[in-house]
Amino acid sequence: MKSTFLRVFLVVLLSNTVVVSIGLGIVQFVQKHNxxxxxxxxxxxxxxxxxxxxxxxxxxxxxxxxxxxxxxxxxxxxxxxxxxxxxxxxxxxxxxxxxxxxxxxxxxxxxxxxxxxxxxxxxxxxxxxxxxxxxxxxxxxxxxxxxxSLAPGLVIALSLLGLLVSSGVLAYWLLGPLLKLQRVARLFGQGDMSARVEDKLARRSDAVGKLAQEFNEMAVRIDTLLSSKERLMRDVSHELRTPLARMEVALTIAEDKFAVESQKSYLCRIRTELHELDELIGQVLTLSRLEAAALSKETVHLQEWLDEIVADVSFESQLKGISVTKSGTLPKTLLGDPLQLRHAIENVLRNACFYAGEGGIIEVATEEKGGNALIFVRDNGPGVPEEKLEKIFHAFYRSSEAREANSGGFGVGLTISKRIIHAHNGCIEAKNRPQGGLEVCFKVPLV
CATH class of the missing domain: 3.30.450 (Beta-Lactamase)
Structure with missing residues (x-):
């Protein structure tokens, strides 16, 4: 702190000294010239x-x-x-x-x-x-x-010019490093775990250099913690599947050889719970593996690909009388992982179908704007309270309404969708529609 104060003081002192010296020099020059x-x-x-x-x-x-x-x-x-x-x-x-x-x-x-x-x-x-x-x-x-009479005006003009130059140098010296720190912090906050402050700035011996060093150390610790957490989730989820498989085999043997009629309903319930647990473990594994490096990107014919997804979801929802329609012709192509993007779209579509209920109307629309592909999924369901809009993308979060309705979900589907879109350098947002219902927007950059 003392070093930073001393440097700022010396820079201001030097700039003022230069301005005063220039003014005095001009005055003396004009006087000697005259x-x-x-x-x-x-x-x-x-x-x-x-x-x-x-x-x-x-x-x-x-x-x-x-x-x-x-x-x-x-x-x-x-x-x-x-x-x-x-x-x-x-x-x-x-x-x-x-x-x-x-x-x-x-x-x-x-x-x-x-x-x-x-x-x-x-x-x-x-x-x-x-x-x-x-x-x-x-x-x-x-x-x-x-x-x-030229001397005073010339002195004032040059003095003002000197003040502007010195102030610009001072502002750049003070704000330049802070702006670099701000850019790196923004990248890190957006999920780029490799973002670090450049070594030239971190080697400074003043408070700004200390801050840069602390940021880099913090980024390394956070990156290590997140990697350890994901590795733990992946390892634990993988290991849990082995005893689940053994339990499935034992359950099948018990049903075939030892079960009596009064026990079959309980064994059936155990099998159902095992399947749900296996599905949850699969979703956790999917969530932990979703990284940009794991994507298999290729050119996707967006409209045809989206028509297939809408047709599949519409077929699944026809018994509930739910209508799923699609509009828009742009963009034509998209660079991405078609399988992972399909998971992202289907998770949101199925979520919309569930909340729309019997006779619901689901709209899927596409646009091309500002170099981005926009995919909208709109429903006419009850919507989401404003204070919970951001939370619906958090892992294992389910609203009280969803819990009371016993939807059977685990609160991971929308989180997986968000992780997939972020791995494509895009974003996903949700908002309530004025006429009722929820609108989810996928934004993926076009290449």
């Missing part, structure tokens, strides 16, 4: 004073105009008594220069009451010039205000 060397101004001042003393005021103005064009600024020349020889200095430099101002207004606009000129000490340069007979003159040079 200033003229003192030696050059001194030479110009000597030339102007010599010309004035030798040729008069007209010659001074001509030479001053040439010098102003060369230096891109304004030149003001005062005698030691404060009288301007050229245009008077403005009261402040926000006013335009008044080259036509008379000498009588020079004191009011360009000089203070004590006879000294009012000057802008920040932007002006002052040179003292000695003329003939030790007469002193004051030369004031000020750059053009158009050039000087």
């Amino acid at each position: 200033q003229v060397s003192a030696d050059l101004l001194g030479d110009i001042g000597v030339q102007l004073v010599a010309g004035y003393e030798k040729f008069g005021l007209a010659a001074l103005k001509g030479e001053a105009e040439k010098a102003e064009k060369r230096l891109s600024g304004n030149i003001y020349l005062y005698q030691e008594n404060g009288r301007p020889l050229l245009k008077p200095l403005p009261r402040n430099f926000r006013e335009n220069d008044t080259s036509g101002t008379t000498a009588g207004n020079a004191l009011s606009k360009g000089a203070r009451a004590d006879g000294r000129p009012a000057a802008d000490f920040l932007h002006s340069q002052f040179i003292q010039v000695i003329g003939a007979n030790n007469v002193q003159y004051l030369l004031i040079f000020r750059p053009n205000p158009e050039i000087d």
Whole structure:
């Protein structure tokens, strides 16, 4: 934690230092660019004073105009008594220069009451010039205000640019690793047990690196626990079938050789329970073996394949007066394991037929949307309470209504369907229909 705080502090400090340094550097550059060397101004001042003393005021103005064009600024020349020889200095430099101002207004606009000129000490340069007979003159040079006014805006613009860049670097440095962790955590939560944070991020010595290391260690432990759980379920279920087979043989011998008429009903009940237990063990084995690597994918002609499933379920349900219909012509093909997908569809269809009851109506519809094959199974049964919609896909979960109806199921069929669809990188969802009944949607990506 301390290391992370120190790094954030140093990054912010460095970014602010860079911004301030850039601003100060720009200000100094502009000021130096606008200033003229003192030696050059001194030479110009000597030339102007010599010309004035030798040729008069007209010659001074001509030479001053040439010098102003060369230096891109304004030149003001005062005698030691404060009288301007050229245009008077403005009261402040926000006013335009008044080259036509008379000498009588020079004191009011360009000089203070004590006879000294009012000057802008920040932007002006002052040179003292000695003329003939030790007469002193004051030369004031000020750059053009158009050039000087560019400096503040340029500094502000570059400072804002520096802040944006430094803030972007800081945000990326802080959020980049967290976004990577978020992506890996999402993949892991969606069932990708191999998702891990990259080694480069996990090797960091700060709190983010520690978090990445902890996540990888947690992922390994969870993966190991789930693998052990599935292995245990598979092994136990497999081992249970051996004594069940022996019990079946012993039951058959007892019925044939030793059973009396009063015992046959009990032996028949035992056989029924053995068959249910064997079926449950088979479903548990199927559930534990459903992984993406175990699928045998091939191109499935979806509509023909689905027609066969609907025909089989419809044949089984005809004695109850249940109608099973199919609609939709897209998509045409699907890449998947046809046997496992058949189990998934049949489990949901038989579940819908059971809850629809006598005279029920089951609809199977297909669509193609966003690169996915959508298969809808809709019934007109009682539906499922909203708080239980998600639970119906949990293993061994059965609603109280199903238990009271003694459906004979074990609460594993929908779980198997969900596992099969997830192994195909798809998803399965259930929702209540507005007109009554339940709608289950299979979404499988098209390749």
